[in-house]
Amino acid sequence: MNKERQIMKSILLIISFSLSISGLAQAQAISGDFQKNCVQEQLSEHKDIKKKSLTEDDFKPYCKCLAEYVSKNSSNREVNELLMNPKAKPEWLKAIELKAMKSCLAADSKMST
Numbered sequence: 001m002n003k004e005r006q007i008m009k010s011i012l013l014i015i016s017f018s019l020s021i022s023g024l025a026q027a028q029a030i031s032g033d034f035q036k037n038c039v040q041e042q043l044s045e046h047k048d049i050k051k052k053s054l055t056e057d058d059f060k061p062y063c064k065c066l067a068e069y070v071s072k073n074s075s076n077r078e079v080n081e082l083l084m085n086p087k088a089k090p091e092w093l094k095a096i097e098l099k100a101m102k103s104c105l106a107a108d109s110k111m112s113t
Contacts, residue, residue, distance in 0.1 A: 033086035034070060038063035062104055069100035 042059040071079065073096050082088060 034067040034082065035060070035063045037087055038066055065104035065107065066097065066100045069103055070096050073099070 039056050039059045042063065043054060043056065046054050046059075070082075070093070074082070074092075078090075078092060081090065082093070
């Protein structure tokens with residue numbers, strides 16, 4: 001009976017480890033595509049600012065923060081939805097992005113609206 005318990009514990013540990021790696025891979029996948037789309041959106045939204053010519057590099061820190069926030073605060077189903085269509089803007093994403101924006105802007109004093 002002890003061997004069976006050890007085997008079961010080992011199997012559960014392997015399954016847990018696999019799921020955590022899977023979640024990390026999903027977060028990284030959403031992060032890359034999400035950041036690229038974010039940067040393009042930010043460039044488009046800020047194109048009329050005359051004070052300074054903005055580049056992709058100006059928005060990368062913000063978009064990285066936003067992607068990390070969304071990855072950490074989304075369910076597996078929501079992450080899968082974004083992986084299937086990275087340019088999608090479902091209502092749940094808009095709500096998370098609003099919270100992320102506040103968090104990211106507050107976290108870095110160099111970023112401003």
